[in-house]
Amino acid sequence: MRKPLIAGNWKMFKGLDEVEAFAAEFVKKVSDVTDRDMLICPPYIYIQTLTKAFEGTPVKVGSQNVFFEDQGAYTGEVSAPMLKSIGAHYAIIGHSERRQYFSETDETVNKRLFAALKAGLIPIVCVGERLEDREAGKTFDVVGTQVRQGLSGLDATQVKTLVIAYEPVWAIGTGKTATPQMAQEVHAFIRSDITALFGAERADGIRILYGGSVKGDNVDSLMEQTDIDGALVGGASLDAASFERIIRFKG
Ligand code: PGA
Numbered sequence: 001m002r003k004p005l006i007a008g009n010w011k012m013f014k015g016l017d018e019v020e021a022f023a024a025e026f027v028k029k030v031s032d033v034t035d036r037d038m039l040i041c042p043p044y045i046y047i048q049t050l051t052k053a054f055e056g057t058p059v060k061v062g063s064q065n066v067f068f069e070d071q072g073a074y075t076g077e078v079s080a081p082m083l084k085s086i087g088a089h090y091a092i093i094g095h096s097e098r099r100q101y102f103s104e105t106d107e108t109v110n111k112r113l114f115a116a117l118k119a120g121l122i123p124i125v126c127v128g129e130r131l132e133d134r135e136a137g138k139t140f141d142v143v144g145t146q147v148r149q150g151l152s153g154l155d156a157t158q159v160k161t162l163v164i165a166y167e168p169v170w171a172i173g174t175g176k177t178a179t180p181q182m183a184q185e186v187h188a189f190i191r192s193d194i195t196a197l198f199g200a201e202r203a204d205g206i207r208i209l210y211g212g213s214v215k216g217d218n219v220d221s222l223m224e225q226t227d228i229d230g231a232l233v234g235g236a237s238l239d240a241a242s243f244e245r246i247i248r249f250k251g
Contacts (some may be wrong), residue, residue, distance in 0.1 A: 004035075113150065191208060191227050211234070
């Protein structure tokens with residue numbers, strides 16, 4: 001049985017006072033939730049603040065990216081051991097905004113993935129097609145390549161904790177969600193790719209999240225799908241009440 005994971009990706013939003021206010025309100029709302037994992041990935045600078053605020057609660061904290069070297073002269077970068085040392089549990093890797101605006105490739109995704117695993121962070125590897133890929137009938141080609149190249153060189157033991165997020169680029173921040181059936185089709189395809197790479201037992205245990213305009217009014221039907229094991233939520237994770245509604249999905 002895969003335990004659902006509802007993850008918030010705050011992107012580049014919120015000042016410190018807003019982070020503190022969110023944490024105080026959010027903890028009160030969700031501290032009774034135990035049957036699903038909850039995660040917030042704020043900008044790096046708030047990871048410690050949130051880790052402290054969520055101490056003793058079931059809410060975990062993660063990063064939105066991670067650099068692949070442990071240390072060195074890499075101005076502006078943050079490494080996996082550093083993140084681990086301040087209490088991060090997860091790291092988002094290869095988000096489409098990183099691919100689009102910061103030249104991330106499947107190769108850098110792969111390097112970041114190895115670094116995260118080595119430091120004991122749970123990686124959330126993001127994949128997803130652009131609108132032109134979907135319209136050209138290339139969704140499975142594009143997603144399949146991202147999965148195979150992104151996970152290249154890993155063995156079945158290393159993928160034990162792996163989380164994958166399927167986020168169609170055309171659904172991110174646009175209000176256009178993939179229908180539950182469209183999402184399920186790609187999730188099943190990803191799981192079959194993972195089966196081919198690492199075997200059925202591993203594929204069965206890996207959580208595949210859906211991301212792209214997930215809200216309180218669409219989360220239930222998404223979570224009803226067999227291969228959708230959680231959500232990566234951008235905009236709707238910024239407000240404690242709307243994120244709580246998503247966490248309390250019925251499905
Ligand atoms: P959104 O973002 O929920 O605002 O569409 C999702 C994401 O980018 O992870």
